[in-house]
Amino acid sequence: MSRLSFGIPFRANAAAALKNASLIEAMRTSTSTFTEKRAEGVAKVPFEQWREEASRIRTEVLDNLPQLIDRFAAAATRAGSIVHRARDAEAAREIVGSILKDRGVRTVVKAKSMVTEEIHLNQYLESMEIRPVETDLGEYIVQIAGEKPSHILAPALHKNRRDIGKLFAEKLGIEYTDDPEVLTKVARRALREEFISADAGLSGVNLAAADTGSIAIFTNEGNGRMVTTLPPIHVAVMTMEKIIPSLADLSLFIRLLPRSATGQTLSSYFSLITGTRKAGEATGARELHIVIVDNGRSRILQGEFRDILKCIRCSACLNVCPVFRAIGGHAYGSTYPGPMGIVLTTLLDGMEKAHPILDGSTLCGACTEVCPVKVPLAGLIASLRRQKVELGFADTNERIGMAGFGMAAGSPSLFAFSQSMAHRLWSVIQRLGRNSAVERLPRPVEQTFRRRMS
Amino acid sequence: MRVQLFGTCLVDTFFPETGEAVVRLLRHFGVEAIFPKDQTCCGKPADSAGYVREARKAALHFLSVFDGQDPIVIPSGSCASMVKNHYPGLFHGDDRMRKKAEETAARTYELSQFLVHVLEAHKAGLSGKGTITYHSSCQLMRELGVREEPLTLLKSLKGAEFVPLPNADRCCGFGGVFMGKMPEVSMALANEKAESVIGTGADTLTGCDHGCLMNIADAIQRRRANVRVRHLASVLAEGL
Amino acid sequence: MTRDEIVNLFMENAAKAAAETFKVSGPEGLKQVVAEITKGNSPIYCAAVTENEKAAAIPPEVLTDDFFTAAVSVEEVFGAIAETGSLICSSEGGKPVQGGLLPSHHIAIVAAENIFPELEDFFGTRTLPLPANITLETGPSRTADIELTLTIGVHGPERLSIIVV
Numbered sequence: 001m002s003r004l005s006f007g008i009p010f011r012a013n014a015a016a017a018l019k020n021a022s023l024i025e026a027m028r029t030s031t032s033t034f035t036e037k038r039a040e041g042v043a044k045v046p047f048e049q050w051r052e053e054a055s056r057i058r059t060e061v062l063d064n065l066p067q068l069i070d071r072f073a074a075a076a077t078r079a080g081s082i083v084h085r086a087r088d089a090e091a092a093r094e095i096v097g098s099i100l101k102d103r104g105v106r107t108v109v110k111a112k113s114m115v116t117e118e119i120h121l122n123q124y125l126e127s128m129e130i131r132p133v134e135t136d137l138g139e140y141i142v143q144i145a146g147e148k149p150s151h152i153l154a155p156a157l158h159k160n161r162r163d164i165g166k167l168f169a170e171k172l173g174i175e176y177t178d179d180p181e182v183l184t185k186v187a188r189r190a191l192r193e194e195f196i197s198a199d200a201g202l203s204g205v206n207l208a209a210a211d212t213g214s215i216a217i218f219t220n221e222g223n224g225r226m227v228t229t230l231p232p233i234h235v236a237v238m239t240m241e242k243i244i245p246s247l248a249d250l251s252l253f254i255r256l257l258p259r260s261a262t263g264q265t266l267s268s269y270f271s272l273i274t275g276t277r278k279a280g281e282a283t284g285a286r287e288l289h290i291v292i293v294d295n296g297r298s299r300i301l302q303g304e305f306r307d308i309l310k311c312i313r314c315s316a317c318l319n320v321c322p323v324f325r326a327i328g329g330h331a332y333g334s335t336y337p338g339p340m341g342i343v344l345t346t347l348l349d350g351m352e353k354a355h356p357i358l359d360g361s362t363l364c365g366a367c368t369e370v371c372p373v374k375v376p377l378a379g380l381i382a383s384l385r386r387q388k389v390e391l392g393f394a395d396t397n398e399r400i401g402m403a404g405f406g407m408a409a410g411s412p413s414l415f416a417f418s419q420s421m422a423h424r425l426w427s428v429i430q431r432l433g434r435n436s437a438v439e440r441l442p443r444p445v446e447q448t449f450r451r452r453m454s
Numbered sequence: 455m456r457v458q459l460f461g462t463c464l465v466d467t468f469f470p471e472t473g474e475a476v477v478r479l480l481r482h483f484g485v486e487a488i489f490p491k492d493q494t495c496c497g498k499p500a501d502s503a504g505y506v507r508e509a510r511k512a513a514l515h516f517l518s519v520f521d522g523q524d525p526i527v528i529p530s531g532s533c534a535s536m537v538k539n540h541y542p543g544l545f546h547g548d549d550r551m552r553k554k555a556e557e558t559a560a561r562t563y564e565l566s567q568f569l570v571h572v573l574e575a576h577k578a579g580l581s582g583k584g585t586i587t588y589h590s591s592c593q594l595m596r597e598l599g600v601r602e603e604p605l606t607l608l609k610s611l612k613g614a615e616f617v618p619l620p621n622a623d624r625c626c627g628f629g630g631v632f633m634g635k636m637p638e639v640s641m642a643l644a645n646e647k648a649e650s651v652i653g654t655g656a657d658t659l660t661g662c663d664h665g666c667l668m669n670i671a672d673a674i675q676r677r678r679a680n681v682r683v684r685h686l687a688s689v690l691a692e693g694l
Numbered sequence: 695m696t697r698d699e700i701v702n703l704f705m706e707n708a709a710k711a712a713a714e715t716f717k718v719s720g721p722e723g724l725k726q727v728v729a730e731i732t733k734g735n736s737p738i739y740c741a742a743v744t745e746n747e748k749a750a751a752i753p754p755e756v757l758t759d760d761f762f763t764a765a766v767s768v769e770e771v772f773g774a775i776a777e778t779g780s781l782i783c784s785s786e787g788g789k790p791v792q793g794g795l796l797p798s799h800h801i802a803i804v805a806a807e808n809i810f811p812e813l814e815d816f817f818g819t820r821t822l823p824l825p826a827n828i829t830l831e832t833g834p835s836r837t838a839d840i841e842l843t844l845t846i847g848v849h850g851p852e853r854l855s856i857i858v859v
Contacts, residue, residue: 015638024642030842079823137848138839154839161841180840188848195849196762212824222795222835222850229792229827247820251813254778254830265707266778266832269850274824283785283792284826322625326642359636362629362643363502364592385504394504402500406508409500410515412492419467437633437640440672442468449466449473453489 007393010356013331014323026160027328034154034319037263038370045255047372054256055374057249058310061241065301065309068210068243069292075213079275081288089119092237092293096121096202099235099289100130105199108235109191111219111227112136113204114152114313115239115293118335118348121202132202133194135223137187144171150329152336153261153315158328191223201227201285205238207253207312208290211246214274215290218257218267225269234285236273239293241309253312256372260314300347305380308343310373317367317377323360332357339367339377346384355393358385419448457568458520459487460528460537463495464664465685472664472684475691476529476565482694483573487527490519496528498536501544503631510544517541517554525572526562529687531594531663532630534564539597564594565687566603566662576606581693582614587656588686589647589670590622591663604662604686611693617654628669640669648673651681658682660689695811700776701858704809707779711833712846713854721749724859728752728801731855732766739764739793746770746803746859761793768801769794771831773808774856775816780830781856782808782816791827800851802831804858 073083086092122132134143138155149155165178207216217224258264277284318324318338329337334345346354367377408415423444465473480487497512528534538559545551569575594600608616627643651659671683705715716727728750737758772784783791794800810816835850
């Protein structure tokens with residue numbers, strides 16, 4: 001049985017992306033730069049040893065996740081944070097929304113957070129007349145353009161400087177320029193005002209230490225520091241798998257994350273936030289809310305694909321993926337693109353919606369090779385394809401073709417017969433296969449190797 | 455010495471000259487290549503697309519055809535990796551077949567592996583001609599860990615010049631079923647790869663997987679560039 | 695590693711992250727370097743609490759106590775990490791960590807004995823209760839969000855000067 005299901009129009013999206021010359025150019029240059037920088041960054045250090053250790057720690061986290069979350073929540077509470085748990089996206093939105101609304105917040109400054117994209121928080125806040133202001137330059141660009149991030153680390157990667165120049169001229173009323181430096185300073189000025197006047201700050205969390213209840217945030221721009229220290233209220237939204245067992249494990253992840261992302265030894269800023277401002281302190285929010293989002297992860301944790309929860313969102317797998325590199329992030333039609341995105345989206349959104357993006361891998365294994373926590377990404381994609389077939393989401397022609405393939409693979413005479421038919425009927429096959437890969441194949445030979453060898 | 459040769463379906467159907475080159479090459483080193491005539495396909499396309507049942511059918515057939523103790527030589531990284539790395543997993547819960555798959559995997563070699571590690575062909579002073587560049591296919595490199603062997607062989611050729619391919623480890627976009635399911639992206643990747651190949655100025659592109667080579671060759675032809683695309687076996691056999 | 699090696703490794707790595715680095719042997723040198731690199735740039739925020747901050751001897755007429763409007767901030771930071779070339783800014787002892795974030799020029803004074811060789815040497819020794827905020831600052835604020843063109847000085851300092859005493 002084949003289920004009639006369309007899901008994300010991935011092939012069409014990809015084909016459209018390939019017609020966008022400026023996108024292709026932007027993607028090629030940027031992913032190459034990231035990949036080269038990463039390679040330089042990991043070349044001088046015992047990277048294999050580190051990722052082995054990090055993988056072990058992340059596996060240990062998954063083995064004990066419920067207890068570690070409880071331990072984290074208890075420690076965070078002791079440090080003065082208010083911990084909330086959200087079962088799904090809706091609950092997460094409502095929790096954040098009511099925290100802000102109850103405190104009369106009108107403007108909230110945001111540091112980059114993928115989970116808030118996952119739960120579609122901005123639209124929800126806007127509907128409550130709370131204005132979310134993205135402060136990461138890339139997110140800011142994407143927000144004023146009314147788009148979504150195309151990369152989990154560099155949200156505006158799909159745009160070139162001319163696109164951004166036009167956007168700023170139109171939306172911010174400045175004179176057109178495509179000088180990145182000038183554009184950056186324009187954003188600096190516009191956002192500085194927002195930081196100082198905002199009623200609350202909203203951030204994601206890169207890592208959370210269970211023993212101390214601390215949350216860690218990496219940024220290069222300094223917006224993460226502003227968001228978490230200037231406004232009186234700080235709301236941090238994290239997915240449950242961001243936990244690491246203890247502060248003692250932190251150093252390893254500080255070494256791995258920025259290196260895997262951009263090749264940097266460390267991002268410009270790394271902030272470790274433990275609770276609220278204490279007596280005698282002059283830094284820190286007066287109120288710190290930590291919202292721990294499940295949204296399907298407890299279910300993933302129980303299943304055969306749980307290794308995807310080891311992911312620390314470094315984006316190395318996106319940058320190195322030949323498919324992502326060619327088409328950019330928007331084509332995936334999901335919050336998370338690239339190899340980790342294919343796996344996570346299929347698990348979060350379900351096979352019915354996400355199955356087309358499972359085609360977005362050549363299984364070349366470059367993703368698996370760079371992953372700093374050894375998530376077997378290509379293997380997970382291959383296993384999810386199996387599940388897709390089992391659940392009946394493969395298309396009918398493919399199923400018939402594969403059934404035929406199975407028969408021929410088990411029968412030498414049928415196999416040889418198919419070869420000879422393919423040779424003889426090649427012109428028909430080519431006509432039928434117009435606009436498909438068939439156009440790119442040579443004609444099967446008459447004297448096959450098996451014939452020559454017998 | 456005697457080996458069993460698995461031709462692979464691509465060589466069998468499209469590139470029989472490559473199969474013949476393998477036979478000649480092995481014979482040159484005193485190895486007799488037996489071609490079990492009932493061989494079909496290793497099942498890789500079904501396995502990559504998620505069709506376990508069909509992949510298992512192919513694997514069962516392969517395992518019965520390639521019985522015995524002789525080493526198995528395969529002129530393809532992805533097919534060799536299918537046998538070596540993926541077969542055992544297909545027989546989850548069937549200990550007898552799993553064991554057989556593991557035994558078979560242990561005596562299976564990708565061609566360049568066999569040439570370097572068993573025959574030490576890189577020390578034989580083979581000759582070649584022209585300037586040659588090399589595409590590193592993904593499963594060969596990442597699943598089998600064969601990175602240096604083909605280069606060692608190419609660099610040992612007297613009379614030929616080896617030129618490295620920039621971004622040689624980047625996928626060409628073939629990906630087996632990928633080429634069929636995402637033809638536009640596959641083509642785009644092949645085009646980029648073809649540009650890199652042409653940019654090296656080499657007159658020959660070689661590699662260990664006909665899938666990739668076929669994909670890149672098509673993109674090169676569309677550019678009407680004067681680059682021959684030949685399997686490593688053919689390049690090596692040419693100088694015998 | 696000897697103390698000198700640790701200091702040198704720190705300065706080397708901080709310089710790689712685009713910070714400017716100075717090494718001085720005492721209060722006189724410190725005062726001189728601060729005067730030189732702040733020349734013509736004011737107002738300056740400096741809490742002048744620690745001995746080293748006092749030794750920087752910033753003339754009262756250029757001082758401000760408002761780091762929101764300061765052009766420069768001068769502070770002695772908690773310490774540094776040689777492995778990564780990072781400064782450790784901590785809210786311990788009532789320090790406003792954001793003081794080093796808002797002004798466009800951040801001048802950080804580090805006592806040589808407070809430089810930790812590796813990340814673990816710092817994080818491994820932390821005990822509860824932790825301060826509300828510990829920030830590792832590695833080079834000036836930067837972004838590459840526009841065509842991956844590196845631009846220094848987004849939301850944080852455009853210039854980071856480090857003086858090791």
